[in-house]
Amino acid sequence: MTELHATSSLSWLETLPPVGVELVAMPVAAAPAVTLFPEELELVGDAVAKRRHEFATGRECARRALARFGLPPAPLLRTAGGGVQWPAGYTGSVTHSDAVAAAAVGAVAGVPGLGLDVEELGRLRDALLKRILTPAELTVLQAVPEADRQLLATRAFCAKEALFKCLQPLLNHWFGFQEAEVLLGVGVPERTEADGDQLAIRLGPGLTDLMPAGWRLAARCASGDGLVAAIVWVETVS
Ligand SMILES: CC(C)(COP(=O)(O)OP(=O)(O)OC[C@H]1O[C@@H](n2cnc3c(N)ncnc32)[C@H](O)[C@@H]1OP(=O)(O)O)[C@@H](O)C(=O)NCCC(=O)NCCS
Incomplete structure (x- = not known):
C-alpha cells in the first residue's frame, strides 16, 4: 500500500x-x-x-x-x-x-x-491485465522494457476508469474495458517522467456511435508518490 x-x-x-x-x-x-x-x-x-x-x-x-x-x-x-x-x-x-x-x-x-481516477502503482497482476487491456494494448506492453510495464499498464487502467466515470453518466451507457483503447504507443513515458502527459484514447464503435456530434474526448495522465492519476474530459468543438 x-x-x-x-x-x-x-x-x-x-x-x-x-x-x-x-x-x-x-x-x-x-x-x-x-x-x-x-x-x-x-x-x-x-x-x-x-x-x-x-x-x-x-x-x-x-x-x-x-x-x-x-x-x-x-x-x-x-x-x-x-x-x-x-x-x-x-x-x-x-x-x-x-x-x-x-x-x-x-x-x-x-x-x-469529466472523469478522474487515481490508482496505486504495482497492483496490476498478469491475470487482471488480460481483462483490462485490449490485445493491441497488451502487444505494446510486451514491447517495452519490463521495468516500464507497470507504469504503462497502470496509466491505461487509470485512464479507462476515468473514461468510464466521464462517459457513463453522460451517455447513460455501461461499458467494459475492451470497448476503449488507450494508445499506449503514443507518448510512452520515461520512467521518471512526472506530469501532465496527453493521453490518446480510441473509443470502440459502440461508444463512438453514442457520442453526440461536436463532442471531443481529451485525456491527461500524471504520476507521483507511487500513484498514477488520469483525467478524461469532454470538450465541445464547433
Ligand atoms: C465505478 C468505478 C469506475 C469506480 O472506480 P474505482 O477506482 O473503483 O474507485 P474510485 O475511488 O476511483 O472512485 C469511486 C467514485 O467513483 C464515482 N462513481 C461511481 N460510479 C460512477 C459512475 N457510474 N459514473 C461516474 N462516477 C462514478 C463515485 O463518486 C465514487 O465515490 P463515492 O461513492 O465516494 O462518491 C469502478 O469501480 C468500476 O465499476 N469500473 C468498471 C467499469 C469500467 O471502468 N469500465 C472500463 C471502461 S473502458
Missing part, C-alpha cells in the same frame, strides 16, 4: 486538470474530520468506517472544488449510476485510494463531462 505523508504536497496531481476545471486533492492521512450532511450520512450509514472516511474525504474535496466556483457547501447526493449528483450547471468526478482522495469539478458550459 502506498502511504502518503500528511504533508505531501500532491502538486503533481493538482497540475493535471485542463483550464476551467478545479481539482482538490488531499492525502488521506491528512484529511480533516469532515462533517457530512444528514442526507449524505444516510448514503453510507451501513458502510464500514474506512468507506465512510473515504466517502467523507471525497465529499470534502468536491465541496472545496465547488467553492472555487463560488458555490456554498451543500449535500452532494448520489446518482442512480453511483456517481455524484452535482449542483445544476456543474459536473465533476471523485476518486479515492488508500493514500489520497481527490475531486475535479468544472462548469458544464465549458466541460460537459
Whole structure:
C-alpha cells in the first residue's frame, strides 16, 4: 500500500486538470474530520468506517472544488449510476485510494463531462491485465522494457476508469474495458517522467456511435508518490 505523508504536497496531481476545471486533492492521512450532511450520512450509514472516511474525504474535496466556483457547501447526493449528483450547471468526478482522495469539478458550459481516477502503482497482476487491456494494448506492453510495464499498464487502467466515470453518466451507457483503447504507443513515458502527459484514447464503435456530434474526448495522465492519476474530459468543438 502506498502511504502518503500528511504533508505531501500532491502538486503533481493538482497540475493535471485542463483550464476551467478545479481539482482538490488531499492525502488521506491528512484529511480533516469532515462533517457530512444528514442526507449524505444516510448514503453510507451501513458502510464500514474506512468507506465512510473515504466517502467523507471525497465529499470534502468536491465541496472545496465547488467553492472555487463560488458555490456554498451543500449535500452532494448520489446518482442512480453511483456517481455524484452535482449542483445544476456543474459536473465533476471523485476518486479515492488508500493514500489520497481527490475531486475535479468544472462548469458544464465549458466541460460537459469529466472523469478522474487515481490508482496505486504495482497492483496490476498478469491475470487482471488480460481483462483490462485490449490485445493491441497488451502487444505494446510486451514491447517495452519490463521495468516500464507497470507504469504503462497502470496509466491505461487509470485512464479507462476515468473514461468510464466521464462517459457513463453522460451517455447513460455501461461499458467494459475492451470497448476503449488507450494508445499506449503514443507518448510512452520515461520512467521518471512526472506530469501532465496527453493521453490518446480510441473509443470502440459502440461508444463512438453514442457520442453526440461536436463532442471531443481529451485525456491527461500524471504520476507521483507511487500513484498514477488520469483525467478524461469532454470538450465541445464547433
Ligand atoms: C465505478 C468505478 C469506475 C469506480 O472506480 P474505482 O477506482 O473503483 O474507485 P474510485 O475511488 O476511483 O472512485 C469511486 C467514485 O467513483 C464515482 N462513481 C461511481 N460510479 C460512477 C459512475 N457510474 N459514473 C461516474 N462516477 C462514478 C463515485 O463518486 C465514487 O465515490 P463515492 O461513492 O465516494 O462518491 C469502478 O469501480 C468500476 O465499476 N469500473 C468498471 C467499469 C469500467 O471502468 N469500465 C472500463 C471502461 S473502458
